[in-house]
Amino acid sequence: MEPLVAVEDVHTYYGKSHILHGVSLHVDRGEVVGLLGRNGVGKSTTLKTIMGLVHPNRGKVLFAGKPITGLPAHKLARLGIGYVPEDRRIFRLLTVMENLRTGLDRHGVTEARKQELLDKAFAYFPVLAERRNQAGGTLSGGEQQMLAIARAMMLEPKIILLDEPTEGLMPRMVSQIREIIEVLHREGVAILLVEQNVPLTLEASQRVYIMEKGAMRHHCAASELKIDDAVVHQYLGV
Amino acid sequence: MTPVLAFLQAIPYDQILIQTVNGIVTGMILALIASGLTLIFGIMDVVNFAHGELFMFGAYMGVVVLAATGSFWLALLLATLIVALIGAALQITTLRPLIGRDPLTTILATFGISLVMQNYALWQFGPVARKIQEPFTGQFTLFYLEYPWYRVLIAGLSAAIIGAFWLFLKYGTYGIWIRATTQDRVMAEAMGIPVSWVYTTVFAIGAGMAAASGVLFGPLVGVNHAMGLDWVLKAFIVVVVGGMGNLGGSIAASIFISLLEAYASIWVSPAQAVIVSFVVLILTLLFRPTGLFVPTPK
């Protein structure tokens, strides 16, 4: 079966800067795939390209075998791609509930189903239930991260693009994120995980890609890579 | 005691009373126009120079529908809908291509649109002013004066429309979409919100509100192709004084400025009374540039 998401030889520019040089990757249904690399190598840009927030100058992006290159982001969200950006970007002036509703209020979703999804979100993130009528901007960093993930889950996505979810979080929160990834994986949601936290990524993913300077340098099963591997030192070491 | 008494007797109480009510009525119409303008600016960052012409078109559509059907209410409804659609069409054809470009371009484009619309109206309807007949005449006694019911209706309806819109923004799904888009356009898009359609809808709503004001105000003045110009200027003043993008502020500012102008017109001619709004604007820009009714940013 064709992969859920496939990126083929994508070149993306910001103005004149050539950010992505022929990037290719794929994520199968239900898979957790890690994307590692130092700061600034183009990991976020890759996610944005998949999400349709940035359009590649060359190359293709496919979703369930169908080309989606150049489609606007809102169509992709409805197709089933969820996006949790770096620095969360929740709607600060909307309440927690309203934030969730931006994902919930879609065509063809029954009230019952909406309630189910909400209950699920509140079950995973009880603190959101407590703060449901508070403005998003009043939440702590960790809570905002949870809201960002919950919001994406409201879309009932087939794949979630997670951009550095553990950045700036306390260890307790980090393990909470780890659990969420596990739960989503069990539910069959694919995840493309961009992270600086190498051990977490190797633990959570089935496969990993490593990027450097806008191109893929290494690709293998997560189990084949150890934290002290030469490869890891080369591309991710300080 | 006598000088004080003389002074107190000299105050034109009945005039002040009438002008207070007039000020509120005009203020509500202005608020309806300005709400659309501040909305469009707050959400889309577009300075809509053609807003006065949308007001004018609404009035003319009111004239046309009234002549065809004889019903003022039908005229109000249809004019609002027609102009909202025109607004949507304008946004799609001329403003969408300009998204992301220098804001000067939208000012120019809407200025061009205003030029085209004014001349179109002049061409189609001629330079002679038309009249919209008010839906009912009759006056009531306010203390010891006679005041037309219709004017009170205008104020009430404008308030109702603005109120309905505020509720829509706060509670409806589309209200959430609009507010989300205003805060973070990119993430709204990533959440499946069709941002360019949100923009079109907001523009259409603003246009519709302007049109409604045009029909409501029509019976008070003549409907002619140039009526939009003065209003757009006042609306801009209101939007700046009230705080750009601030709905509540522009309503407060509308009433505030209209009251001041109404009082001023007791002593000077209406043409000169407009200077009041200019003065208010200048003072606001000098001392509270973010808006008179906006809490000072700390």
Place this chain on the structure above:
Amino acid sequence: MNKRSTTIYWTGFSVILALLIVAPLVLPEFWSRFLTEILIWGLLAMSSDILIGYTGMVSFGHSAFFGLGMYGAAAALLMVKPPNLWLAIVYGLIGSAGIALFVAYFSTRLRDIYFAITTLIFSQIFYVIIFTWTDVTGGENGLTFSRPALGIPGLFSVPFSSETLHWFVLAVVTASYLILRRITQSPFGMVLQSIRENEGRTRAIGYAVERYKIVAVMLSGLFAGLAGVLYAIQNRFAAPDFVYFLVSGETVIFNVMGGIGTLVGPIVGAAFFLLLRETFSRFFTEFYLIPVGVIFIAMVIFMPQGLLGFMRRWLNQ
């Protein structure tokens, strides 16, 4: 600019200048006056370009400068007998300079859209004052007066013919163009452009941005006022219509159509717009401004560099 393009430039300049000088001798009266008017509006547009194109400050207030220049000249021509050309110019410039000071003050305190709206309001304030202060300004009807003679008091005095008036206007506009060109290419002009690009950075480097802005506004206002004086002299009347903010809007249209930041562009834009309007008014007698407006909107969307920018790219291919 390298040697070759400088030569091309000055050749082109001389050719156009020569054509303009000869024009009133060969063109029928109507078109000759039309050309003179294009020059005057071109001067107004050029002055506006200093603010919009070079300093990056969008101003809708030029109708105030223009109008005050016009009424200033009118004042001189009506109050002092015999009507003196130079006095008219001086009075007009004083008038517009006064407004310019006022606007300049606000330019330092307001940004972008607030500045634009404020300048628009100023035009309207003056419009209202002029419109309602009937005793002094003639109100709605404006003021009419006779054209002064060209001359130096005591030496000679020659009444203007339409040819000599055209040459006088041409001389003034050309001189203004050369002066403005010199200024925009000087270090001062470079700072203005740097302000347009990035005001914060310019300030951080150490330039007193406020002072530059004030000078830019004064400069812009003076030349706009000069255009107003020329208009008054040519047409022998002053009317509040010219102070109405629509005139400012048209000025901005000339700028954009021609190409902002080029000095020459606005003149070309003025010529283009006025020609369009004239041609269309012959074909579509009633609604001729509609196609002009549509063309303008189309240019904003598809040709944001204006005619000059478009031609430049076309020539570069």
